[in-house]
Amino acid sequence: RRGRSALAALRARVPAAGDAHVVNNGAAALVLAATALAAGKEIVVSRGEMVEIGDGFRLPDLLVSTGARLREVGTTNRTTAADYAAVIGPETGFVLKVHPSNFRVTGFTRAAQAGELASLGVPVVVDIGSGLLAPHPGLPEEPDAETQLRAGAALVTASGDKLLGGPQCGLLLGDGDLVRALARHPLARALRVDKLTLAALEATLTGPPTPTAHALTADPVALRARADRLAAELGAHGIDARAVGSTATVGGGGAPGVGLPSAALSLPEPYAAALRTGRTPVVGRLEAGRCLLDLRSVPPADDDRLAGAVRAVRTSDDQAARKERA
Missing domain, CATH: 3.90.1150.180 (Aspartate Aminotransferase, domain 1)
Incomplete structure (x- = not known):
């Protein structure tokens, strides 16, 4: 019951999501998506989005550990929709967009957006990282789940802490059939969260503004x-x-x-x-x-x-x- 109410609260905050699922952290959300959708297949990702986050944790290592193969496209500073389209084929599991949430590349840059990639005929998974669920006036360049899904992303993965200000957990939001398939995958049980985390997430979503929200505004x-x-x-x-x-x-x-x-x-x-x-x-x-x-x-x-x-x-x-x- 606690899980259902937390998921209902999450769907209410992101109306564009057909369904939602919660795992134990943001990396786990991406692991579940990669294992279910691309084990033995290719994940197409921009070279400029092969990021490393804290404690030496590297996204490419995480993805390869699921049995997927990485198909890198574009360059460090410029990747277009045509770069992705050129490599899409029968071996493509999904296209991955990763928000570089702890650094910026400036100058002569170009990054394809979810809306540009949605017509390629394969699922588009967007890892927004920070857990921003809807546009924030103070953070106009920070991607949010609602906008990415409305633009055509099949799935958005994110953390439940960081900008959302809730407990450590991983969020999967998107196409209802896809999210439900991920939730039924055998790996999902190993990544599930406990009742206290779900209760904290529900309180974050339905209660008064969090300290993070207060600080931002x-x-x-x-x-x-x-x-x-x-x-x-x-x-x-x-x-x-x-x-x-x-x-x-x-x-x-x-x-x-x-x-x-x-x-x-x-x-x-x-x-x-x-x-x-x-x-x-x-x-x-x-x-x-x-x-x-x-x-x-x-x-x-x-x-x-x-x-x-x-x-x-x-x-x-x-x-x-x-x-x-x-």
């Missing part, structure tokens, strides 16, 4: 006002705290190269280590010799806790400043 003006207030409060305690503008990075396998206007609390550099090891650990970033605590990643309700964590640590810079004032 935070108002830069409101962020600066919070930074000003915190800097003034900490300054009153003799701490060299400043409110500064900053650029937040989406990260986490989504929206590579996209910066979001933000505001940060700027502290002397020694605070970086002191805060990481404090009673309430706080992780900032170092920039131009200062420790920045970007408030886009801090819920407003935690501002007082953040200020308390800063007050609770003392650095050599603070001590020197106090002696100078004395």
